[in-house]
Amino acid sequence: xxxxxxxxxxxxxxxxxxxxxxxxxxxxxxxxxxxxxxxxxxxxxxxxxxxxxxxxxxxxxxxxxxxxxxxxxxxxxxxxxxxxxxxxxxxxxxxxxxxxxxxxxxxxxxxxxxxxxxxxxxxxxxxxxxxxxxxxxxxxxxxxxxxxxxxxxxxxxxxxxxxxxxxxxxxxxxxxxxxxxxxxxxxxxxxxxxxxxxxxx
Numbered sequence: 080x081x082x083x084x085x086x087x088x089x090x091x092x093x094x095x096x097x098x099x100x101x102x103x104x105x106x107x108x109x110x111x112x113x114x115x116x117x118x119x120x121x122x123x124x125x126x127x128x129x130x131x132x133x134x135x136x137x138x139x140x141x142x143x144x145x146x147x148x149x150x151x152x153x154x155x156x157x158x159x160x161x162x163x164x165x166x167x168x169x170x171x172x173x174x175x176x177x178x179x180x181x182x183x184x185x186x187x188x189x190x191x192x193x194x195x196x197x198x199x200x201x202x203x204x205x206x207x208x209x210x211x212x213x214x215x216x217x218x219x220x221x222x223x224x225x226x227x228x229x230x231x232x233x234x235x236x237x238x239x240x241x242x243x244x245x246x247x248x249x250x251x252x253x254x255x256x257x258x259x260x261x262x263x264x265x266x267x268x269x270x271x272x273x274x275x276x277x278x279x280x
Contacts, residue, residue, distance in 0.1 A: 095159045102150050110150075113159070114143055121167050128171035138170045215265040219258050226251055227258035 101109035118139060125135035142163070146153070155162045216224055216232075226244070229235045230251070237255075241248040 098159060099153060099155055102146070103153050105147070105150055110147060113163075117160070117163050118143075121163060124164055125167050125171050128168065129174060134174065135171075138174060139167055142167050142170055211266060212262075215262045216258075218265055219261055223254045223258050223261075226254040227262075230255050231258075 098109055098113060102113070121139045121142070122132075122135050125138045126132060129135050129138065157165075216227060219227060226240060229240045229243075230237070235243075237248050237251045240251045244251075
């Protein structure tokens with residue numbers, strides 16, 4: 080047994096070999112022991128990297144969860160302490176990288192929205208807007224244009240369009256979808272995305 084480990088004494092190499100072997104066997108008593116022995120120290124160490132107590136605890140708890148789930152694959156060439164602290168450090172670094180990627184992507188999206196809003200002309204009158212849409216509609220393939228006009232401009236439902244043209248409802252749906260894709264591309268330089276989605280949803 081590892082009674083000599085009580086009172087937080089230093090692990091001997093023999094004790095560590097025993098602990099690692101028992102962790103691989105999913106010995107719950109040993110797992111609970113190392114969890115309680117290292118948890119607070121690992122949280123304090125993780126806090127130095129992520130500067131957030133809750134996040135630090137999440138990282139340490141995730142480390143121990145993975146340690147338990149994948150314990151049979153455990154390979155430790157250094158000391159148990161070094162393995163634990165290096166593993167938590169790597170988790171913290173990966174977390175920071177993930178946060179940075181999310182922030183950069185969020186900034187990119189916001190910059191793109193701002194760019195489109197700056198380039199958009201919001202001073203269209205209703206006739207001008209109608210003319211822009213009509214110009215885009217005229218660029219649609221004939222059959223696609225016919226179905227789109229019946230659907231969006233004349234307000235007919237898909238069933239009645241299919242019946243009047245002698246085609247399937249699925250064909251109507253596909254043609255409308257194609258028309259919307261084309262019109263969004265044709266009008267993207269004139270209208271903000273939000274207005275396009277409203278007009279052609």
